[in-house]
Amino acid sequence: MPVVFYMCYMQEEASEKRKTVTFGEVLMRLSPSDNRKLLQANHLDFFFGGTEMNVAASLAHLGVEVQHVTNVSNDIVGEAAISTLRKYGIGISAVNKVDFPLGLYFLEVGSSMRSSQVAYNRRNSSFANISPEQVDWEAILSKSAFLHWSGISPAISEGAYQTLKAGLEMASQKGVLVTSDPAYRSNLWKYGRNSKEVLKELISLSNIFIGGVSEINEILDSEYSSDEEGFIAAAKALIAEYPSVTKVFDKVRTSVNASWQKIYGRAWTGKEYLTTSELEITNVVDRIGTGDAFAAGLLYGLQHFEDQEALDFANAACALKHTHVGDVNLVSVEEVLEVANGKTDGRIKR
Numbered sequence: 285m286p287v288v289f290y291m292c293y294m295q296e297e298a299s300e301k302r303k304t305v306t307f308g309e310v311l312m313r314l315s316p317s318d319n320r321k322l323l324q325a326n327h328l329d330f331f332f333g334g335t336e337m338n339v340a341a342s343l344a345h346l347g348v349e350v351q352h353v354t355n356v357s358n359d360i361v362g363e364a365a366i367s368t369l370r371k372y373g374i375g376i377s378a379v380n381k382v383d384f385p386l387g388l389y390f391l392e393v394g395s396s397m398r399s400s401q402v403a404y405n406r407r408n409s410s411f412a413n414i415s416p417e418q419v420d421w422e423a424i425l426s427k428s429a430f431l432h433w434s435g436i437s438p439a440i441s442e443g444a445y446q447t448l449k450a451g452l453e454m455a456s457q458k459g460v461l462v463t464s465d466p467a468y469r470s471n472l473w474k475y476g477r478n479s480k481e482v483l484k485e486l487i488s489l490s491n492i493f494i495g496g497v498s499e500i501n502e503i504l505d506s507e508y509s510s511d512e513e514g515f516i517a518a519a520k521a522l523i524a525e526y527p528s529v530t531k532v533f534d535k536v537r538t539s540v541n542a543s544w545q546k547i548y549g550r551a552w553t554g555k556e557y558l559t560t561s562e563l564e565i566t567n568v569v570d571r572i573g574t575g576d577a578f579a580a581g582l583l584y585g586l587q588h589f590e591d592q593e594a595l596d597f598a599n600a601a602c603a604l605k606h607t608h609v610g611d612v613n614l615v616s617v618e619e620v621l622e623v624a625n626g627k628t629d630g631r632i633k634r
Contacts, residue, residue, distance in 0.1 A: 304430040307353040308336025308437045309411035310365050315391040332368040333611025335434045338573045341612040342580035344373035351375035355410040357386040384410040394542035412441040421454040431455045434465040439472035452489035464490035488526050496534040519552035535578045543568045549599035553591050560596050563603040570609045577605035577613035600624035
């Protein structure tokens with residue numbers, strides 16, 4: 285049965301703190317068009333993105349006030365990145381220009397049984413050279429409701445880790461709700477820190493966990509199964525280990541092939557198990573940013589709906605991101621609500 289959405293009223297105190305803050309790297313994506321491999325291409329399309337920036341842009345497009353904290357290069361590439369942030373409606377007052385290059389990544393978009401492939405060039409990027417003294421977290425978080433981070437940012441460098449940690453500690457002091465997407469990328473942790481120790485520390489400063497059984501197993505050194513029973517047990521164990529975490533939200537993906545995906549959402553709220561219907565995307569246009577679209581949909585949903593409706597909204601937002609090119613989910617609240625409420629026929633609107 286489709287879910288009928290309704291708005292829930294936020295408390296008066298919360299209404300004064302509506303801004304969402306994101307922290308993470310802005311990257312330039314370079315990609316051949318028309319599913320070409322790099323060796324076939326003689327030109328590359330480019331987009332600006334990055335996990336947390338994608339969340340910020342999606343939220344801004346949904347009408348949420350959002351501010352992104354990052355470093356960009358002090359050159360024409362950095363200026364173009366800032367221009368893109370402005371275009372999306374993201375607040376840029378905490379974007380610093382520094383004399384290091386903007387990070388890049390190259391993407392070959394797969395099709396059918398051929399997987400997409402990514403190569404990164406971000407080791408000495410502008411964001412990798414961020415440091416805590418460059419960010420005034422107290423001012424940034426003074427009127428904020430949410431701070432969102434992912435496990436990619438502390439994997440980049442010591443400075444990125446320390447800057448994020450300072451932000452989470454300030455969020456805790458100010459009562460800002462922290463949402464975490466502790467995505468683990470083993471190939472990024474090259475600067476000497478133990479990834480598990482860092483993620484455990486940062487999760488202990490977070491409130492909403494966006495991840496599944498594999499992420500929980502990685503953090504807890506556990507072996508929970510990925511079925512419903514295993515997810516609930518894993519979520520309960522995570523909350524027991526990290527009492528600041530109150531809810532766990534997960535996106536479950538079935539990949540038939542690169543062009544055909546199935547997704548549904550599930551959650552443990554601390555009291556009950558929630559799930560959504562499965563949405564099927566049989567002609568994937570672009571998979572990049574789909575997890576970020578889920579996170580943005582969830583952040584929007586948590587500010588406007590009850591948990592079940594927020595989960596349905598997040599799942600629909602994720603599904604829609606598969607249908608257009610680029611890193612950012614450029615869909616409206618109305619479009620997401622249509623899909624969340626069961627309208628998936630894709631008929632022309634006249």
